[in-house]
Structure formats: C-alpha cells, structure tokens
Amino acid sequence: ERKAALAASTGPGATSDGHKVPLLANVGGPADVPAAVEAGAEGVGLFRTEFLFLDDSQKAPSEEKQVEAYRQVLEAFPEGRVVVRVLDAGADKPLDFLTPADEPNPALGVRGLRTLLDHPEVLRTQLTALAKAAEGLPVYLEVMAPMVADRQDAKAFADACRAAGLQAKFGAMVEIPSAALRARSVLQEVEFLSLGTNDLAQYTFAADRQVGAVSRLQDPWQPALLDLVSLSAEAARAEGKSCGVCGEAASDPLLACVLTGLGVTSLSMGAASIPYVRATLAKYTLAQCERAAAAARAADSADEARAAAQAVLSGE
Ligand code: PEP
Numbered sequence: 001e002r003k004a005a006l007a008a009s010t011g012p013g014a015t016s017d018g019h020k021v022p023l024l025a026n027v028g029g030p031a032d033v034p035a036a037v038e039a040g041a042e043g044v045g046l047f048r049t050e051f052l053f054l055d056d057s058q059k060a061p062s063e064e065k066q067v068e069a070y071r072q073v074l075e076a077f078p079e080g081r082v083v084v085r086v087l088d089a090g091a092d093k094p095l096d097f098l099t100p101a102d103e104p105n106p107a108l109g110v111r112g113l114r115t116l117l118d119h120p121e122v123l124r125t126q127l128t129a130l131a132k133a134a135e136g137l138p139v140y141l142e143v144m145a146p147m148v149a150d151r152q153d154a155k156a157f158a159d160a161c162r163a164a165g166l167q168a169k170f171g172a173m174v175e176i177p178s179a180a181l182r183a184r185s186v187l188q189e190v191e192f193l194s195l196g197t198n199d200l201a202q203y204t205f206a207a208d209r210q211v212g213a214v215s216r217l218q219d220p221w222q223p224a225l226l227d228l229v230s231l232s233a234e235a236a237r238a239e240g241k242s243c244g245v246c247g248e249a250a251s252d253p254l255l256a257c258v259l260t261g262l263g264v265t266s267l268s269m270g271a272a273s274i275p276y277v278r279a280t281l282a283k284y285t286l287a288q289c290e291r292a293a294a295a296a297r298a299a300d301s302a303d304e305a306r307a308a309a310q311a312v313l314s315g316e
C-alpha cells in the first residue's frame with residue numbers, strides 16, 4: 001500500500017483539497033541535481049554553496065568556477081525556482097581563511113552573513129557570479145542570506161545584492177529567534193523568508209547541533225520551535241510574502257503537514273524525502289493540517305506534539 005501511494009505520488013505538492021505547497025530540493029551542488037529531478041522536485045529550495053569553497057582552504061573559488069557550478073544547477077530547473085544561499089561559513093562549517101580561530105563560542109561568533117559582511121569581496125564575487133550564471137536563463141532565481149539577525153542585517157544583504165546588479169528575489173533565512181520575533185521588520189528589506197529549522201532549534205534551545213547529549217532539544221517538534229515557525233509564517237502572510245522551510249523539519253511527512261497548517265508556503269528537503277512528503281500531504285485537507293498544527297502547538301513536549309498531530313490526522 002505504501003509503495004502504491006508513493007508510485008501515485010507525482011506532480012506538484014498539494015493538500016487533498018488543492019492547497020499548493022511547492023516541494024523543493026536541498027542540494028549541495030550539481031552532483032545532487034539528478035536525484036532532485038528524479039524525485040520530481042519543483043525546484044531547489046536550498047542550494048548550499050559551501051561545497052565550492054572546500055577545495056582550497058586559503059582562498060575563495062574564482063568567479064568563473066562559481067559561474068560554472070551555479071549555471072549547472074540553474075539549467076536543471078527551467079521555469080522552476082532555484083533558491084541559492086550565499087556562503088554560510090563558520091561554526092559547524094568553518095573555513096580556514098574566513099573563520100576566526102580564537103572564538104570561545106563559534107556558533108555565537110562570526111559566521112554566516114556576519115562573515116560575508118566582514119569580507120565584502122567574497123560576497124561581491126559570489127553575487128556577481130550568480131548574476132552571470134542566471135543571465136538568459138528562464139529560471140526564477142532567489143538568493144538568500146544565512147544567519148540574518150535583524151532588519152539591519154537584511155538591509156545590508158539586500159544592498160549588496162542590488163550593488164551586484166542581481167536580477168533576483170532577495171531573502172533572509174530565519175535561523176535566529178530574533179529574526180522570527182521581528183519577522184515583519186526583516187520583511188521590510190527582503191521579499192521572502194526561509195526557515196532554517198536546524199539552526200533555529202539550536203539557538204532557541206541553546207543546544208549545540210553538534211552535541212549529541214542535547215539532541216532532545218534539537219527535535220523540530222518542540223512546541224517552542226513551532227511557535228517561532230508560526231510567527232514567521234504569520235508575518236510573511238501579513239506582508240504578502242512567502243515563508244518556506246528548508247531545515248530537516250520539512251523532510252518529516254507528518255511535520256510537513258503541521259508546517260503547512262502553520263502557514264508555511266513551501267517545503268525544501270533532501271530529494272529522497274520528497275515522494276513521502278508529497279504522498280502524506282496529499283492525504284489531508286488544509287483545514288486538517290491547521291487543526292494538527294494547533295494541536296501540536298498546544299502540547300508541552302516534542303513527543304506530545306507529534307502524538308497530538310498524529311491523533312488529529314488519523315481522526316482519533
Ligand atoms: C538550517 O540551519 O536549518 C539550514 C537549513 O541550514 P544548515 O543546516 O546548512 O545550517
């Protein structure tokens with residue numbers, strides 16, 4: 001039965017009553033594209049560009065090398081959306097030539113957008129390469145910054161995108177609780193939000209994502225995390241803008257229904273999860289997803305939230 005449901009799982013992501021939720025793929029580079037196309041991804045919701053920077057620990061890759069890699073990914077989704085995240089260096093993704101070596105708490109230090117604002121030439125090269133890669137292609141390019149804390153960060157990123165002449169939508173990842181709490185303010189500077197639930201959980205619960213001993217607090221079903229998702233999605237709705245999820249949370253089929261019920265507008269995940277999420281979402285109406293979301297938020301723990309959502313969706 002599971003196999004049949006998956007085989008029947010094709011086409012755009014939607015609830016059973018036709019509320020569309022585009023299902024996008026997380027990719028780390030051109031090598032991940034075939035699996036994304038095979039899974040029927042409607043585009044890329046998170047292109048992690050760090051891979052390009054791993055070959056040389058002393059300097060950034062040349063503009064030409066970047067154009068080539070970006071173009072390969074953009075070409076794979078004609079008429080589709082491709083959301084590229086600019087370099088997210090530092091903390092769990094350190095780079096020798098960019099990441100300060102002497103920080104007591106690297107996750108709370110100079111990482112993500114903070115690194116790029118300290119090294120504007122690296123950001124400029126990346127944005128210029130993206131502009132060139134997208135030239136003449138019928139793709140909807142969107143570019144977003146990791147680790148945006150507030151409106152000032154969002155403005156600095158949008159200014160850099162404009163200065164590079166980028167014809168794209170500019171967005172902010174919501175990975176820091178301050179950005180979720182003040183999402184409407186952040187949205188004055190950018191056109192979309194994308195929730196990075198891995199880091200958002202880390203910073204909400206003060207639980208290092210690399211420390212297994214605190215993994216209970218990294219569970220994306222934690223009601224406090226669902227509250228921040230809801231705040232962000234509500235803010236985007238009020239501003240008439242989109243708010244996707246590109247963290248691990250989106251790959252859990254039941255949680256994908258809850259996120260949809262919270263008002264999230266697209267879900268991006270590893271390609272292998274797409275058929276499962278598509279098949280599960282197609283079983284429930286938007287109203288059922290909203291009831292499951294409300295039940296999950298009313299819970300007091302991740303386990304209770306999961307059980308409450310399951311109970312609503314299975315009609316118990
Ligand atoms: C996240 O933090 O949820 C995210 C999508 O980014 P990364 O896992 O690459 O930090």
Ligand code: MG
Nearest residue numbers: 175196198199
């Ligand atoms: Mg992150």
